[in-house]
Amino acid sequence: DVKLKLSDYLTLEYDSYDAADKTEIKKSKKTEISVKEFGKMLSEKDVTISDYCKDKQSESMLDSIVRILESDYNIHPLIDTTSESGYNIRIIYGEEYYENNKLPDPHKDDNNGLIVQHIIVENHSEGKIKNIGKKVVQELIIKGDIYSRKLSIYDWTQLRTDKTWSFVTREKIEGYTYPDSHFEYNMMTVTPTGDLNFETFNDIEPTESTDKERIMLMYSEYNKENSRVCNSVEGLVFSDINNIHAIVRTCEFTIPDIYK
Numbered sequence: 001d002v003k004l005k006l007s008d009y010l011t012l013e014y015d016s017y018d019a020a021d022k023t024e025i026k027k028s029k030k031t032e033i034s035v036k037e038f039g040k041m042l043s044e045k046d047v048t049i050s051d052y053c054k055d056k057q058s059e060s061m062l063d064s065i066v067r068i069l070e071s072d073y074n075i076h077p078l079i080d081t082t083s084e085s086g087y088n089i090r091i092i093y094g095e096e097y098y099e100n101n102k103l104p105d106p107h108k109d110d111n112n113g114l115i116v117q118h119i120i121v122e123n124h125s126e127g128k129i130k131n132i133g134k135k136v137v138q139e140l141i142i143k144g145d146i147y148s149r150k151l152s153i154y155d156w157t158q159l160r161t162d163k164t165w166s167f168v169t170r171e172k173i174e175g176y177t178y179p180d181s182h183f184e185y186n187m188m189t190v191t192p193t194g195d196l197n198f199e200t201f202n203d204i205e206p207t208e209s210t211d212k213e214r215i216m217l218m219y220s221e222y223n224k225e226n227s228r229v230c231n232s233v234e235g236l237v238f239s240d241i242n243n244i245h246a247i248v249r250t251c252e253f254t255i256p257d258i259y260k
Contacts, residue, residue, distance in 0.1 A: 033153070042087060046087070049062060055121075061121055062091055065132075066079075068133040083114075115144050151190065157192070164239065165238070165239050167188045168188075168235055172184075173202075187200070214244070215241075233246050233249075
């Protein structure tokens, strides 16, 4: 169609990028975590599920989630209670419900250090409940890893790296006046053994750390460089402060073979 209808106006040619580097990963390392393995991870802590809505739809959702946890993951959750050191599932309404009814929104709770995963009752349908259950389990384990400061959802030691890797994201905090507006940086470091460390800093408080200054500088430089071509910097990653790489969301996309 392009050749037939547009050949007088334009010519389309394919272009490609050569991979800068390529690392083969064994098939055994590519395998997804099985349901059985997820169940084993969950079983290391108490699992609770609480219904914060108390209507027919939420009761049906609670029954469905309990059934999935028991049948697929061999987990028998505690109902309508809270575990300070375990995994807590809470069935709540969507944000609009609390906003329209002028009620405290549990989405905004800090949860006092508890491991909590919300399920939105409006999302409930029997066709989606399996996927919702799987997503809830994954999110709980990830949050549990953050809580315990140790990776379990992935065996980091398989990488056999002797380096500590750092990942940084940046968020703009809007203030009422210019000095109050600033960037907040969130950094996670992963040690060779999979231990996690977290740190937050910003660009308005003085710092004596040359590493933090370099992180802020490189984030701004990469952002400036990519903004010209409508790309956006999603974060930074590095194992050496003098060799910082950017994770960039590009505007490029793939298309089918238009000549076929």
